[in-house]
Structures are given as structure tokens and as C-alpha cells.
Amino acid sequence: MKNEITDSAGIVTAQSADYEYNTLMRLLGVSVSKHLLDEHFTLVWANDFYYELIGWPKEEYEEIFHNRPDLYYEDFQDEWKELTETVMETVAKHQNGYRLVAKMPQKGGGHVWVQICNSFSDEYVNGYQVSYTVMTNIDDLVRVQKEQSVTYSNLPGFVAKFRVDGDGFRFLYANDRFTESFEEFSENGLYKGITNYGSEQNHSAYRQNFPLMRAGKPVHFTLQAKDRSGGDMWLQVNGDCVDWLDGNPVYLIIYIDVTDITEQRELQKQLEERSEMLHNALESAEQANRAKSEFLSRMSHDIRTPMNAIIGMTAIAGTHIDDKERVLNCLEKITLSSKLLLSLINEVLDMARIESGRIALSEEEFSLSDLLQNIITVMQPSIMDKNHRFNIHAYGLRHENVIGDPQRIQQVFLNILSNAVKYTPDDGEILFEIREKPSQIQGCGCYEFSFQDNGYGMKPEFLKKLFTPFERADDADVRSIQGTGLGMAISQNIVRMMNGDIQVESVYGKGSKFTVILYLEVCEEEKLDLKLKETFPVLVVDDDRIACETVCERLDEIGLSSRWVLSGEEAVEEVEKNHRINEDFLAVIIDLTMPGMNGIETTRKIRAVAGPDIPIILISAYDWLDYEEEALAAGANGFVVKPMLKSNLVYTIKKYVLKENVESNARPQIQSERSYKGKRLLLVEDNAFNREIAEEILGQTGFAVETAENGLEAVEQFSAVPEFYYDLVFMDLQMPVMDGLEAARRIRSMDRKDAAAVPIIAMTANAMKKDMEASISAGMNAHLVKPLELELLYQVIEKYMGG
Template sequence: MGKRALRILWTSLACALILCIGVFVWITAYMVSQSGETIHEVGTIYMSQMSTQLKLQFSLFIDSRVAQMEELVGRTAAGDGDAGRQSLDEVKASARGYDYTYLGLYDEDGNGTALFGEDIEIIDEDAFLDGLRRDEKKVAAAKAQSGEELILLGVPAVYQMEDGGRSAALVAGLPMKHIEKNLSLDIGETLVYSHFIRKDGTFILRNADATEDSYFERVLSYGQSPNQTPQKMLRDIERAIANGADHSIVLTIHGEKRSTYFSPLPYSDWYLVSVMPYGTLEEPIMALNGKRIATTLAGCGVITIVLLFLFFLYFRMSQQQMAALDEARKKADSANRSKSEFLSNMSHDIRTPMNAIVGMTSIAKSNLDDAGRVQNCLQKIELSSKHLLGLINDVLDMSKIESGKLTLNMDRLSLREVVDSIVNIVQPQIKEKHQQFDVFIQDVDVEDVYCDGVRLNQVLINLLSNAIKFTPAGGTIYLSLRQEPSPAGESFVRLHFYVKDTGIGMSKAFQERLFEAFERENCERVNKTEGTGLGMAISKYIVDAMQGRIEVHSEPGAGSEFHVTLDLEKALIQVEDMRLPPWKILIVDDDKQICEDAASILREMGADAQWTLDGESALTMAQERHRAGDDYEIILLDWNMPGLSGLETALQFRQQIGGTIPILLISAYEWNHIEQEARRAGVSGFVAKPLFKSTLFYALNHYMGIAPEEMSSPEKEMQMLSGKRILLAEDNDLNWEIADALLTQLGLVIERAENGRVCVEKFRRSEPGSYDGILMDIRMPEMDGYEATKAIRAASRPDADIPIIAMTADAFTEDIQRCLACGMNDHITKPIDIAIVIQTLQKHILSGEDHSSSSK
């Protein structure tokens, strides 16, 4: 390489370094210069919100006191003589009970008579009385003879006064300390405190550090600003107050910079002055500036080293090697960008079901020859996928949640499936942290209710995820479900969900703020744990929307227990009669509550159930029954027990008693990794916790010759739909392939229309009654689903009322309403749930079968 080229390279390198350093220095200088303005803007926003809250509290306080007085006037009648005096006596007695220290009557001319309390001097009396004459809510300040400051409130009232005239208003006075007490104006934990001032700057209420009579005097005497004189600041304040506008300044008093915000108070001519020490915002931002400068210098150093390295590497490598290196660098950068974008957009709630989906998929791929295991994995993938879909819908609906328009999709759900789904989702996290996990079901007679399943899952998973995060390895977590009659009526049932852990617990002070957004307890253990502080606030919002309640009981170091109570409507569905033969069944579990609940359920189904708490006593009981020739016919064993485990107990049972008595292993965890060992120990099958009635029935009915599949009706449902002709409007080839495969399995005859226009044309060319129904996509080229539906409904044919069902990814409530408004019969959301498809087709096609037959 020639000297000229080398000189160009060195010059280019130097220019690049200078440019990079210059850009970094300029960016840093610019950001530092903007810090003061940023601090002021952040302070103004914060102080504006604080002032709004205080004004709202002030309004609520005044409204409640005025309502008291209006109620007092409303229930006492004006009159003359004894009746009038009796009314006034009642008014005075009630007013004293409301803590008023002054009560008086005022006529139209502003003449007042005190009913009790010291004589007062009303400040701004004319404005106050004028407001009363106009029936406005108005407050005023007054000073009693003793010097005590009062806040006055008045309402229209007609009573006989001492001079024989009639009053126009009833005026009551409260000590100003009531305002201080109710609004907490003094310096507190937030470091924000407030004053009340009049338009002329005189104090109505002042903070403890203000000794002057006028706030304006305070500004002139002590106020300092690098850009303004005290006189200029005061003129700006007076101008804002005269215009009734908010105003924000930063001034220094007694050597301390303070962010100060002025805001008019309702029902008065007063102003609220809120003050926050500037250092509260300035210190962290200044610290950030220091870190930014350090980071900039480090970045410059890194860039310099990298550029020098690349420069010397260029001389040592050929163009081909450089090209390969450049290609590798691009791929690495692309991979890193993709990974960073992916991780930045992930949340804990989405990773949890994804973990279950990926894990179950891997297990299924590794066990393709084991149909039972693959089926189990697919079921769990389906449950996790549905939960993940629900989370995506939540994200899309976030704008409505934030605006307070949360909508609930109340549909029939199975509590057993809900709990199974949640257990499957949280199990990987439990296993990863080596925690103990158990599920308790008590007195659950109604398994199907109407509820928003996605929202319920969201609440329970939030609670369990927090329990897992804040419980150390080896700790214990419980999920319990209990039912009882609901006070809402016989058609409802009350559900109690308990999530209990042995984790780090919470302080009493934090429990009071737990359900507020962005709240996290300030301790070392919590600060090291991921979280936004939104989970509990969202859970509380959802439970409130379901008209339930959520409570927490916790102590630091002793764990936490969350209690969710919901009153849900029972789903009145046909349930098969779950009856078992009078088998003699032994239940073995180290948890007494589980034993008692399972035994109660089995006895209710007709079995003779006994229980014990450990493997040793179970073997003793089984041996005694065996010697008496009255063996147990089924044994239910908990897998994880102290002393003899479930596997050891099963093995000794087979060795000591033998026989073919079914032994079923109970576990709340995956048993795939112990299945072979369990089979060798003599275990006949497995039962998953939690032990619902249906769970036990379907697990045991195999041994009386009845398979669960024979009791359900999917085959009957598919036979009823078999042969029905469906016209499917779908422009996406992959969506068509999926729908065709799923619907053909039901025996349906499917014909495709590539868009809405083709769908309308095929319907018009067909003979009346050729199609039994139409499944209509919405977003299609040439003609969308709405237009196609309107065209079909407008056709002059006897079957123009053919069932048309939307099958679309447009899933919001307004989308459903729009589908129904344009003439569709129902709405199915993609990705499609085949059970919902069957139910919907039965509802609209089979119910109109007679009509269709007559058309043909």
C-alpha cells in the first residue's frame, strides 16, 4: 500500500476519531444544558398533579360539609314562635355535633346574628354574601374575637331571626385546623407542603416555616432567582393570580431552591401554593449527568480502541478475509439487534406460557411413539396457547383498560380446566426454583361457572408469579380453592381463591399501598427482583370489575397470603351422573385436608373411602384388610411424602401383598421423568392434582370399564354436522388450509371463496338451499365480509337468511357488534377453537334445519 493511500487512511482515522469525540462531547454538553429545563418541566408536571389532588380533596371536603348543612336545613322547618325556636334549637344541636364552632343567620342585607360561638369578622364579606345570594357554593375566611381563624360555609335557609325578620342564609364556621388535618398540608414523607393565600398574598393557612403575614412579602424578602429579580417574580405571580391561571416558578428561600406551583382553589378567591424542595429532582438528574459524562468518555475510549484495531487488522488481512469478517460482523449485529428487540419486548407474563409451549413441544417431539404422552403435551400446549392469546388480546385492549373501560367477556368455563391451566403454566418456574407446590380443593360442587377466564387466569398467575419470585428456594407455595353458597342467590356460587407462600412477606405500611400502580416495597430483596409494580394494581382492577374483593395478609419474613373472593353465576349445563361402584378405596397423603376432601368426594360418588397420612400406616392397613380377605380395590398414593415416598410405598405394597389392585399415584407435578420407575414399582396410573370431583371420576372410571370419551359427546356432535355444506370466504391460503382440515374432520363439506365478491357470486349462482351456512372472513380484497354479507341479505332468494358467521381475527367488542349490525348471525375469533366452532354451527345451522329442509 502506497504512502499516499496510507496517509489517507491515517487522516481518515484521525478525522473519524475527532468526529466521534466531537459528537459525543456535543451531545453531552447539550444534554447537560437541558437538565435544568427538564428538572423544571418534571417538577411542574409533578406539582401540577399534586395541586390537582389537593384541590380535589378541598372540593370534596367543602362539598361534604355543604351537603351536611343542606341536609340540616332540609329536615328543619322554618316557622314562627315556638315552632321556629324549636327548629333553630335542633339546627344548633346538630351543628355542634358536626364540630362547627360558629353558627349564624344572615338576611338579604348581610345583617347577621350568631346562634352560637364567638362574634366573627368575615374577611372578603361582600364576595361571600354575594355568592350566597346567587346560591353559589362559596367559602370565606373569618376571625373570631379570640383570634381563632375560621372557614365559613353558607347555604340558603329561611328562619325567623331575633329582630323578627327572615334569614336568607345559614352560615357555619369550622376552625382552619380542619382544613390542615383533612388536606395534610404540612411537610410529610413526600417533602411537598402547601399554603393557602388570598389574591393580595396574605396567608389564610401557612406552613410551619412561614412566619410572615404575606407570601408576597416572603418572596420580596427572601426570594432569589438566577434569571429574575424578586420584584419581577412577584409581578409574574400577581399577573397569574389576577388572570386566575396556574403558575410555576423556581425560587431560593433561605438558601434552598424550591419548586413552587400556584393554582386557584374552587369555591373561593384563594390560591393554593404548593412547594417542593428542588433537590428532590435535581440531585438524581445531576448524578445522571455525571454518569453520562463518564459513559461518554468510556465510549470514546472504546471507539478509539476499536477503530485502531480495525485499522491495523486491515493491513494484515486480505480483501477476501475482510469481506468475510464484514459479513460475519453484519450477521452478528443483526442477531444481536433481533435478540435485543425480542428481549426488550418480552414480559414475564408472556414468557411463562411460552415456556410451557416450548417445553411441551420438545417433550412431544422426543416421544412421538408414545401417543398418550404426546396427547398430554398437546393439551398443555393448547392451554398455554389460549392463555398467551388472552395476554395478546389484553395488550391490544390496553388503551381501554387505561381509560377505565375494562370489558369482561363472561363465558362458561370449567374451574378444573382453569386450575389445571394455571398449575401447568407455573410448574416450570416452581421446578426451576426447587420450591414445594401444592393445590387444595375444598367443597367444590359446581365446576362450571360464567366468568372471564382470561382475566381470572391473569389475576391468579399474577399472584402465583409474585409468590414464586419472593419465595426462596426450598420454600412452599399453596393454591387453594373453596366454595360456599353465595349471598347473591341460588343461581350463584361464592369462590374463595387463596395463594399462600412462605416467602419474604411484606411490611404493614407497604400492604396499604400494595394495590397502587408502580408500588414496590423498598428493600434490598425486592429491589433485586424483576417487576414493574403493575401486577397487583391490574389484579385489583380486574377483581373489582368482577365485583369481587382481594385481600392480603402478610408479615415480614413469615410469607404472604392473598385471598380473592368472587360471586359467579353457575353454568346450568347437563352434567353426567358421576357414580362409582361401592369400591373400597384407600387414600394416602401427608396432607390431612387433601385426604378428607378426596374421601368426601369419593363417598359422595358411592365409594367406600378411607385415608391415612403416611406410607407405613397405609401398608399396615392394607395388610390387615388382606389377612381378613377384604382387600382394598383401589389405592391412591401421594408421590411426595415424608418417610416412605409414594414409589417406595407402592413397591412394598406389591412385595408384601402383591395382586393386581390398581395403585394410582397423585401428584401436582409432571410425572414423565418418574413414569418408568413408577411402573416398575407397581404403579398402575397417575392422577393430577388438584383433585376435583371430575378429576377423580375420570381417573377411576377406567377401572369399571367406562372410558371418559364414551361419556362425552364430540362424536355425536360431529355426526349431527356431518354432510352439511359450508361456503367459506377466506383469502389467505394458510388460513384456508387450517380451516379446511379442521372442519372436514367434523364431516362438513367445505367450498372455498377466495374473497367476498367470489362468495356472493357463488351464492347467487347456487340453487336455493345448496349451502347450509357461510363462514365469512372480514378483511378480504375486492369485497370485505361486511359488504358481502349485506349483498347476500339483499338477494331475492328464499335462503337469503342463511346463517352467516364471521370467522376473523378482528376480536374487539366493536368488531363483534359491527358484524351483527351488518346482518351476520354470530362471530368466531381466530385462531379458531374447534369446540367453539362446533357449538356455534350447531346453534345456527342445526336449529334452523327444518327451515333449510323446507327451502330445498
């Protein structure tokens, strides 16, 4: 046989090996055993420590259990199940062994905690694989840990052990009270915070103490947490570094419940805070009452001022009824005072609508060019009255056509500009600039509108209250200037409703700058085709260098070359020089109000040196009506309002250079030029004075006007006349007996051919959006707001009468 010993030397060697092996097993001081992986885990061999560990002598163990561990564990099925499942799982995973901490039964019914380390060998006996097992007695270690656990569990608080890593707290151990309250808030053993409640106070405590804990220093602080029912609790945290693992400190942290004490402190703090809040609220209420009282006092003065003018001028006109010039002068002042009174009332109503959330924004397409021209038209009289120098610049406008609420945007701009005019002494300077900036919002342009003046400016203490309703500066210089103190509050609210921003800079005694930023949906721009084969440059003349540069940039954008000069004298020289070599400019664009030689004089001299063929266009930030006759006589071909946007330039070149018929932006006439003689309208108005005024105005257009005093009377009159008797119906909304909405619905429901066709126009003091929607819903065609604007009235008449 291969292992058979055949000589004495071999016998000695085998005995020596057995001796060394048995000596090694004794010196290890651990249980070593050899088992078969059969159904009994049959014990093949074990050293002495195996029997010492289980408390059974070897002979007795072999006689009773026949070296079968399954019989040994017969009264300890839980422990046997854990052991067999571990072995089977190891075999199933094709692993070479396993490690297990388990209870080992002992003689007498006791047990000892052991760590089992098992290794499967390549040896087989009777067809079964052999495994070797080493069991180490860890009973003392387990008992110490259990004693610590009992100690931790009986401490008056939560106990936890963490390793403090660079990115948070790595959970190591905790008593039952801690795990019941906090374990569900951990992820993979990592606590990003230090309790189960993410309050700002806790985050602050984390930020302050985490660096200390990373350095291994003791910490003491208070945290807020949630108990298992979701209620608030407060914990005093005491932490000490007890070890280091992999360069990271290990902390034993004790959380002591101090909820009762903390709640008392919090209650006291809340009482103090509420007391302070009540005190501040009282001060705010008193300040608001003072502001409203001051507002009412100012409003009383501001309203009485135009009312006094209206009453006084009416009395003067009555005593000079035969003096036409005097009466016309009185009527002009009455009109101006009426508009001022209306603007005061509108501001108060706007503020009330904003505060109640009833203001709504429209969404319509409009042109920035038209918007700017409207603003200039409105502001020009007051600018010229104070002899201000007004400039307007536009930079980088790639999209002129946008979608938004042009009326509300215009209202904001007029509020700011009117303040700039009012609060700048005579002969001041006002600059209005528009920029299109890069936008991060898809489909929208970012527009920045800035308004700068060199007026009185504002003190820092008032600047903080600028957007507060009813607040006005009380400086001696501005005290006499009329206003409600609502314009800027209204403007800020409108801009915010549009998701924009309004900013202000001001230096007292030097002036102010307001900046409005709006995001407006842009429309696709029309492609420009000027159909110019070859051209000479366009000459731009303006004492404002920026205006020259921006106009030339836009000329370049539409494919035209350009040149610019800063005075009339230079312009005449350039035109004369080019004319001598037969290279006349394609056109000359001249600022109207240059110092020294103004635009009209420059035009006159250019005509003298170059003849009548060169198109000359005057531009100005002011309306040109006061200069039109003189400019045309000097040889100007036309006029354009600043800023010259791309669309203005294209319009100008097409009209004055290419001689194309293009649609003009000319202002509608204030008075209707059409006569509607032979037409008949029904005026429905319950107020006698309003009825008389409307009847007179409408009668001037040639209409035969019939009246009704309420909705029911209007319905009866309409049903009593032949079909198509009335060409137009003007209907008040608020009337006794039957209101205008119900009257319109009844007319529309009549069984006659003209009932659905006759235009019905609301003419009412109900000015809110919901009122307009109600009018349209009732079947009306349009909604006019009192007091009547004649321009809008005539536009509506011409629209529905086929004008």
C-alpha cells in the same frame, strides 16, 4: 223561704259573712266578676278592682253600658271576637273554664294586658249559667317582654333562647331575624343541629360544644349557614347559660354575621389548598410521565427480547434446514417467544380497555373444578422448570358450579400465580387454597382464593404501589424478571368489576400472600347417587395432612368411609393388613409426588402385596402426562388432578370402582384427528402472509381451500358457484373494498338455499366484545381471534362440520 233570715243572730251572721267576703275581694288585688252566659255576657256583680282595671266608675259603667260587656266592647270588635270565640269553644268542648291573655279596653280609648281565668259554675239565673272571672293585670310583664323583643330585633344578629336537652336544642324564644331564617328547620321545637345547614364543620362544632353547653359553660364558635336565598353565610356564635329548667340549662345565643371576614379566610384557604393541589397534580403528572417512560423503556426491552429470539431462531433454522432436530428445537423456541410477545401485547391492550371502560364481563355457568384444572395445566411447565413444590387445597366447597366470567377469573389467578412462580427462587413453595365462606348475598357463594409463596417478597414502599399501572419492583434480585407492571393493576380492576376484593400481605425476603374474594352466583348441585350397597373404606395416602383430611371429608359427604396415612410405607402396611383378613380397601388414592416412596413406587408395592383388583388412583397438583406410562406399568388405574373436589371423587368412584362409563374431562387434542377430504371452504383474507398461514393450516385438515382478498371478491365468488359448493367460510373483518361484516350480510341475504345455512366464521384480530357481537349480528356463526389457537380452530371446524 229556704234562705230567709228569721232572727237577729242570723242577721248578724249574714252581715259578718258579707264583710269577710268584701274584705277578701279587696285584699286579693285582682278583678273578680260574675257573668251570665247569655248573648251579652251580662255582668251580675264585680268587685272594686274590676272597675279600677277598666277605668270606669261603677255607676257610670252601669248607666252607659247597662252591665252589658257586648256594648262595652262595641268599639273593640277584634278583642270582643277573641273573647266570645274562646267562651264558645270552651262550652262546645264541655270544659269548666278557660284561660286567656288579652287586651282589656279602658276608659279613654286605651287598653291594658290582662290574664283572664274563667270558671263555669253550677248556678243558674233566669235560665242562664253563671260564670266567675278573675282578671290579673300583666301589663308590666308584657311590656317588658315587648321591650326585650324590640331589643333582640335591633341587635346586629340573630338572637335565640334554647333549652339544651340531652337530645338536642329545645327552642324557647327568638327574634324575628332568627325565626325567618331557621324556624322551618325545627321539628316540634327540637333542633337536632345548631343551624339550618348540615355541613361536617357544623357537626364537628356540635360535637365539641354540646357537652360544654350541657354543663352550662359559655361557648364561642363559628358556623356555616344558608340565608333565605340559599346563599352561604358564616355566623359567630356566642352563648351563655341564663337559667335552668327541669335540670336542663337554658342558653341565650347571639349569632353575629361574619360572612365577609370568613369568606376572605375561606378564599385564602381555598387558594392555599388549590396551590397544594396543583403542586401535587404536577408531581403526579411528572411521576406518571416517569412511570410511562420507564414502562416504554421496559416494554422496548421486553418486546425486543422475544422478537430477538424469534428472528434469531428463524435465522438458525434457515441455516440448518436439513437438520430436522435443530429446526424443531428452533420452532419450539419461536413458539414460546411468540406466546410471551402475545401476552405482553394483551396486557397492554387490557389496561387500555379498562382505563377507557370498554372491558365487559360475561355471565356463563362453569365448574370450579374445570377452572382449577385449566390453571394447573397452564402453570405446570413454569412450576416444574423452577422445581417448585406446588400444593392446592379446597375447604368447604358446597357449590362447585357457579355463574361468572371464567376467562377473566382465570386471567386474574394466572397473573397472581405466574408472579408467585417468577418471583420465587428455584425449589420454592407455592400454596393455592380455595374456601367457600358463608355468604350474606342471596343466591351467591362467597369464595376466597389465596395464593401464598416463600419468594422474594415486597418492600413496604413498593407494596403501596403494587396495583398502580406500569409500576415494578426495582430490587436487584427481580430486576431481570420480565413483565409489564400491568398484571396486578389489571387483576385488581377485574376483581372490582366483579364486586370482589383483592388483598395482599408481604414480608420482604420471606414471601407474599394474595387473597381474592369473589361473590359468584351458585347453581343447583346435582344429587349424587353412587349405588353402593356396602363398602369397605377408601385409603387416602398423601404426605400433606391437610390434603388427606379434606379428601376424607369429601368421601364422607358422598357416603363413603375413609382412612388416611402420610407415607407410602404406611400405605403398604395398611393395604397388606386388610388384605390378609379379606377386607380390601374399596380403593386407594395416592399422591404422586411424595418424598421417600413416591406414588408410583407405592402403587408397585401395593400391587405386589394385594394383587390387581384394588383400584389405585394417583392424584397430583401437576399434570400426569410425564408420568403416565411409568404409573400405568406400576399398576395404577387412573389419574385425578388436585384438589379432589366432590365431583372429581364421584367421577373417580364411578369410573374406577363401579366401572361405569362416565364423561371424561380429558383435554382436547391439539391436532384434529378428522379428515375433511372432499370438503371445500372459502378463506377471505386481505393480508398475504396471514392468508398463506391460514391456507396451510386449514389445508392440513383435508379441506380444499379457495381464497378471496376482500369482502366484495368473496361475495362474487360465492354467488358464482353452485348451491352448497362451499361447506365453510372463514372471513376476516377489516378488509379494503368491502369489510367482512358487510360481506356476511350480503351472503346471508342472497336468494339461494345455502346462503342461510353455510357456516361463516370470523377470523380476525378484532378481539373486543363489541366486535364479537357485531360478527354475530351480521350473521356469522362464530368469532375466532388472531393469532389463531389451533385447539379452538379445530373445535370450531368439528362443531360446524358435524364432528
